[in-house]
Amino acid sequence: MPSNRALRFMNSAHRCLLKLSGGRLGWTAADMPVLELTTIGRKSGKPRSVMLTSPHQDGDVIVIVASKGGADHHPNWFLNLRDNSRVVVTMQDSADRNMNARVASHEERERLWPTITSEYTNYAGYQGKTDREIPLIMLEPAD
Numbered sequence: 825m826p827s828n829r830a831l832r833f834m835n836s837a838h839r840c841l842l843k844l845s846g847g848r849l850g851w852t853a854a855d856m857p858v859l860e861l862t863t864i865g866r867k868s869g870k871p872r873s874v875m876l877t878s879p880h881q882d883g884d885v886i887v888i889v890a891s892k893g894g895a896d897h898h899p900n901w902f903l904n905l906r907d908n909s910r911v912v913v914t915m916q917d918s919a920d921r922n923m924n925a926r927v928a929s930h931e932e933r934e935r936l937w938p939t940i941t942s943e944y945t946n947y948a949g950y951q952g953k954t955d956r957e958i959p960l961i962m963l964e965p966a967d
Contacts, residue, residue, distance in 0.1 A: 851916035863904035894953030
């Protein structure tokens, strides 16, 4: 599993690619759209941003996966949104969107997980590395 330092470096490099290319590069990875998710730090109270992929979208709902490469503990961004579900999402060619984040219900995960893992097999591999059930997060437009 990548260390937190390595993950921060990868996120910084990703943002650098977006900036240097004027936004022309970096909005897709592994054939998935990339988004910037901004949460509020559960300890600091400050905005915290991370670049993530979205393996599934359904209308205005964006699905992200809290896999952390199959680590045995949840990613920090997941812990942040669990404490404060109000997030901001930025995607290619769109303005920042205020959204609410929630963990997919058991039924939603049962329906979506096979679809996601059949198209993006890396997620099945991540699940195989850990005993924790990797959560799916539903990002829904805020009212």
